[in-house]
Amino acid sequence: SLTGHDFDVEFVTNQVDRQRDCLAMIDLQLVPSARIAEIRAHLASLRDDIDHHLRDGEELKRNLGSPIIAASTH
DSSP, X not given: OOOHHXXXXXXXXXHHHHHHHHHXXXXXXXHHHOOSHHHHHHHHHHHHHHHHHHHHHHHHHHHTTOOOOOOOXX
């Protein structure tokens, strides 16, 4: 039911939250569980891509005038 700027802010906020969730899953669950070097390397590459998208999303969120709430570090 949101439109315009409100929709944009909500969409970007949702994407930033999901990217943070994904990074946490990679860091806390997937990497510690991976036993095969190739899988660990793939996860590291995937993590870098997601982190890049997260930073882009946070910048977009700032440009939309929405505050960035820092995720807690593990």
